Every structure is written in structure tokens, then in C-alpha cells.
Amino acid sequence: MGIETVISDEVLEQRIRVAGLKPTRQRLGLGRLLFNGISRHVTADELFGEAVNTGVPVSLATVYNTLRQFVDAGLLREVLAGPGRSYFDTDISHHHHFYHVDENRLEDLPIGVVSVESLPQPPTGSEIERVDVVIRLRRQ
Amino acid sequence: MGIETVISDEVLEQRIRVAGLKPTRQRLGLGRLLFNGISRHVTADELFGEAVNTGVPVSLATVYNTLRQFVDAGLLREVLAGPGRSYFDTDISHHHHFYHVDENRLEDLPIGVVSVESLPQPPTGSEIERVDVVIRLRRQ
DNA sequence: TTTTTAATTTAGAATAGTTCTAATCCATTG
DNA sequence: CAATGGATTAGAACTATTCTAAATTAAAAA
Numbered sequence: 001m002g003i004e005t006v007i008s009d010e011v012l013e014q015r016i017r018v019a020g021l022k023p024t025r026q027r028l029g030l031g032r033l034l035f036n037g038i039s040r041h042v043t044a045d046e047l048f049g050e051a052v053n054t055g056v057p058v059s060l061a062t063v064y065n066t067l068r069q070f071v072d073a074g075l076l077r078e079v080l081a082g083p084g085r086s087y088f089d090t091d092i093s094h095h096h097h098f099y100h101v102d103e104n105r106l107e108d109l110p111i112g113v114v115s116v117e118s119l120p121q122p123p124t125g126s127e128i129e130r131v132d133v134v135i136r137l138r139r140q
Numbered sequence: 141m142g143i144e145t146v147i148s149d150e151v152l153e154q155r156i157r158v159a160g161l162k163p164t165r166q167r168l169g170l171g172r173l174l175f176n177g178i179s180r181h182v183t184a185d186e187l188f189g190e191a192v193n194t195g196v197p198v199s200l201a202t203v204y205n206t207l208r209q210f211v212d213a214g215l216l217r218e219v220l221a222g223p224g225r226s227y228f229d230t231d232i233s234h235h236h237h238f239y240h241v242d243e244n245r246l247e248d249l250p251i252g253v254v255s256v257e258s259l260p261q262p263p264t265g266s267e268i269e270r271v272d273v274v275i276r277l278r279r280q
Numbered sequence: 281t282t283t284t285t286a287a288t289t290t291a292g293a294a295t296a297g298t299t300c301t302a303a304t305c306c307a308t309t310g
Numbered sequence: 311c312a313a314t315g316g317a318t319t320a321g322a323a324c325t326a327t328t329c330t331a332a333a334t335t336a337a338a339a340a
Binding site for chain 4: 162202223
């Protein structure tokens with residue numbers, strides 16, 4: 001089930017360096033949790049919990065800082081689904097999401113399953129940053 | 141520009157009653173601000189500000205309660221755009237949005253401008269609550 | 281290697297948006 | 311008009327996130 005390409009320490013370090021960031025213990029530890037080859041959707045809190053559980057020495061503030069830096073560097077994508085919570089998606093390819101309202105959980109839609117047709121011209125002076133499609137699901 | 145159908149007090153009261161709510165001074169006052177015939181996108185805070193300015197006697201807590209009740213009753217639609225802020229849209233017809241990231245502002249897309257093709261089958265046990273499309277815009 | 285420098289991390293405070301609580305108020309019913 | 315139960319309120323509490331200022335550490339310079 002799924003190809004688990006565990007990222008090597010060298011590749012991870014390189015990826016962080018390329019982003020213009022020092023490969024500190026904290027960034028390496030969080031990067032290892034995030035980029036373990038499986039596409040993931042985590043909140044800052046969840047990632048902090050994992051870090052604590054696996055002995056990555058990091059504070060919650062640094063988790064927030066690191067997530068933001070990784071997003072800015074294009075290593076992660078931020079997804080808004082529920083109010084008041086950001087999800088961070090390790091799959092940065094163009095795709096959309098199911099959001100399970102009852103479970104507060106994001107799930108990828110396969111690429112191409114939803115296509116947004118005929119994007120409108122953005123108002124003058126504006127450019128499209130991205131298009132978010134979230135299909136909200138509730139238990140039947 | 142735009143058809144300003146100011147809602148009559150009787151219609152407003154009836155609408156609130158049909159939703160199973162008592163037409164209190166606060167609900168009538170907020171309803172008058174919301175359903176003034178123009179399609180609006182407000183946050184709780186903005187609506188509270190308007191209420192204060194126009195002499196509607198209401199607390200912030202009641203603004204939140206009322207917005208939630210109106211959403212549950214189908215009189216309003218909640219739109220998630222920026223993290224940590226909910227917008228309430230008085231236009232409950234099926235349509236999507238531009239979100240001006242730099243201005244924290246929502247704008248309607250005309251109906252039909254974006255069409256989501258070939259909705260995927262939701263996972264068993266789940267049903268689609270709704271499909272949100274937000275086109276995020278930034279200044280060029 | 282040691283020193284220096286600047287980036288990074290940190291605990292805890294601060295903030296923003298929202299919900300909760302428990303007392304008071306008021307619209308409706310009898 | 312009194313009783314009743316829903317509605318409103320101020321303020322506390324809560325959640326997610328950002329900020330602050332001091333301490334730490336990675337990288338560069340010596």
C-alpha cells in the first residue's frame with residue numbers, strides 16, 4: 001500500500017539548505033516526520049505531538065515557525081478547511097481535497113477527478129495565487 | 141447598480157419565525173442589517189460594529205449566536221477563506237468566490253463562471269455537504 | 281580550533297476569533 | 311398578568327497562532 005520512500009538524511013538536509021534555511025536539529029527532525037514518503041495532512045499541534053513522542057527536541061513555537069518557512073519555501077502547502085485550523089499538506093502537486101467535517105480530517109482527491117473549468121479573468125491588478133477546491137463531507 | 145430590495149419588517153419577522161426562532165429585537169436588528177437586499181460578506185466583528193453604529197442593542201456573543209443560528213436555518217452561508225476568520229454570505233445560492241488575500245475580502249464569482257466537473261463519488265458512509273471553490277488573489 | 285556572528289530556538293506572554301457560563305431579561309403562553 | 315422557557319449578556323475561558331526578548335547554536339572568520 002503506497003510507496004514508502006524514506007527520505008535520506010542527506011537529501012533532507014539538502015532540501016532544507018536549498019530553501020535557504022540552516023539544517024538545524026529541529027528542522028531536520030520535523031522534516032523527517034513530514035517527508036517520510038507518505039503524503040500527509042497535519043496540523044501544527046499534531047506535528048508537535050509527534051515530535052514530542054519521537055524525541056525530537058522542539059517547541060511548539062518552532063513547529064509553527066518551521067511550518068511557515070517550509071510553506072514559504074514551497075516544501076509544504078497550507079490548506080484551509082475547518083475554521084480556525086490550518087492543515088499542512090506534504091503533497092505540493094496540484095490537487096484538491098475532501099474534508100470530513102465530523103472528523104476534522106482532510107483527504108486527497110486523486111488528480112483530475114475534479115477539474116475547474118474556465119477560470120475567470122482576475123480583476124485588474126490581481127493575479128491568481130491558487131484555486132482551492134474543498135468538498136465538504138458529512139456522515140450520512 | 142444592483143436591486144436594493146429593502147426587506148419589510150413583516151417578511152423579516154416571518155423569516156425568523158419560520159427558522160424556529162423568536163423574532164427578538166436583536167435578531168430583527170441584525171436581520172435588517174444582513175438582508176437589506178444587497179448580497180453581503182461580513183465577519184462577526186464587522187456585523188457587530190455595524191450594529192453598534194446603527195444603534196442595534198446587541199452583544200458580540202449574540203452576534204455569534206445569531207450568525208450560527210441563521211446559518212443552521214439556511215438563511216446564511218458560512219465561507220472559510222482566511223485562517224481564523226469566518227465570512228457569512230447573505231447570498232445562499234450556489235456560487236463561488238474570489239478571496240483577496242491582501243485585503244481580507246471576499247468577492248462573488250458570477251454563477252457559472254467556474255464549473256466543477258465530474259464530482260467524485262464520496263467515500264461510503266459520507267455524503268457531500270457542499271463544494272467550496274475559492275480563487276485566491278494577490279496584488280500583482 | 282577558537283572566536284565571532286547571525287540565525288535559530290525557546291518559554292511564556294500576547295493576540296484574535298470564537299465559545300462557554302451562569303445570571304438576568306423578555307417574548308410568548310396560559 | 312403571571313409563569314415559563316428561550317434569549318441575551320458580560321466576562322471568563324478556550325483554541326490556534328504570533329510575538330518578544332533572552333539564550334542557544336550553526337556557520338563563517340580568524
